[in-house]
Amino acid sequence: MxxxxxxxxxAMAAMGSVVLLxxxxxxxxRNRFHRINNVSPKADLAWRNAAEQWLENNRH
Known part of the structure; x- marks a missing residue:
């Protein structure tokens, strides 16, 4: 043997850093800070339409 x-x-530091990564x-x-946008398409479209209407009404 x-x-x-x-x-x-x-060598130990390199292996430890790989394990840590x-x-x-x-x-x-990780997902707490990088959340995926889970808004439904209908809600997103409604929000965009409301925002566009607000912009048209408040344009100077």
């Missing part, structure tokens, strides 16, 4: 090669500090990438907390 061969002797295991001792890991250097830079993977944990952050898969974290459910």
């Amino acid at each position: 061969a002797k295991p090669v001792p890991l250097s500090f830079p 993977l944990v952050v990438a898969k974290s459910p907390w």
